[in-house]
Amino acid sequence: MTSRPPLSKHWDSHLHTPLCGHASGQPREYAQAALDAGLAGLCFTDHMPMPAWYDAPWRMRLDQLAEYVDTVRGVQAEFAGRLEVRLGLEADFHPGTERFVERVLGAHEWDYVLGSVHYLGAWGFDNPEFVAEYEDRDLAGLYRDYYALVEGAARSGLFDSIGHLDLPKKFGHRDPENGAAWRALDVVAECGLALDFNTAGWRKPVAEAYPSPGLTRAAAERGIPFVLGSDAHSPQEVGFRFSEALRQLGDVGGQVVTYAGRVRRG
Known part of the structure; x- marks a missing residue:
């Protein structure tokens, strides 16, 4: 019987709250789930506010940001001495919004900022409502x-890591070339960012974590570290398949890190 990698030293650093409009359960329930799973800690990274015209149904509003911070601080206090809880954001990279993002990031002291690309122009390509658009697109x-x-996200200087690197494969539309992915990894390495090892892909139609095994190996070869994340939108998803994730990372010599105060910790 294969032994399971211990979780007691590991964190779940990609978690959402109901403020994003598409998650369930209260933040304290996520913390309790992490404690029950034997994790060392967690970092909330809910979808940050963006300009009112951008993706509004899928993220907290700007006037909810203080509530988010206060709620996470409350969970920190409640679980002090039992579970370390950190405060982060999942921030979008969308050309033209960088100044807005910079202002939001300057409003509070964050532990970790995850940079994600969810839109190609006006198309939210990971939204199930718009999956038919793939039929009219050249995948390469x-x-x-x-x-x-x-x-662009890596070079922006706004983020600590890149979220779900190969996200467009979510519904099974895999990259037919991979050349652009290798170049992106070179830039991520050059800029000193980490990658979100996101186990949510195992819950999606593609049935594969982000990044793919091939990209995970290529990232490890470039010295890019990984931040474990379940992308949980409910307490039941906290720490989802982390033992398998750790085995996959161990097989390629991948380094697992966390962030506190925007500083990487091994």
């Missing part, structure tokens, strides 16, 4: 455009 061109945005 789509991935080239996507990874160009990933490179």
Whole structure:
């Protein structure tokens, strides 16, 4: 019987709250789930506010940001001495919104900022409501455009890591080339960012974590570290398949890190 990698030293650093409009359960329930799973800690990274015209149904409003911070601080206090709880954000990279994002990031002291690309132009490509758009897209061109945005996110200086690196595969539309992905990894390494090892992909139609095994190996070869994240939108998803994630990372010599005060910790 294969032994399970211990979780007691590991964190779940990709978690949401009901303020994003598409998650269930209260933040304290996520913390209790992490405690029950034997994790060392967690970092909430709910979808940050963006300009009112951008993706409004899927993230907290700007006037809810203080509530989010206060709620997480309350969970920190409640679980003090039992579970370490950190405060982060999942922030979008969308060209033209960088100043807005910078202002939001300057409003509070964050532990970790995860940078994600969810849109190609006006198309929310990971939204199940708009999956039919893939039929009218050239996949190779789509991935080239996507990874160009990933490179922009890495170079922006706004983020600590890149979220769900190969997200466009979510519904099974895999990259037919991979060349753009390798170039994006070179930029991520050059800029000193980490990658979100996101186990939510195992819950999606593609049935594969983000990044793919091939990209995970390529990232490890470039010295890029990984931050474990379940992308939980309910307490039951906290720590989802982390033992399998740790085995996959161990097989390629991947380094697992966390962030506190925007500083990487091994």
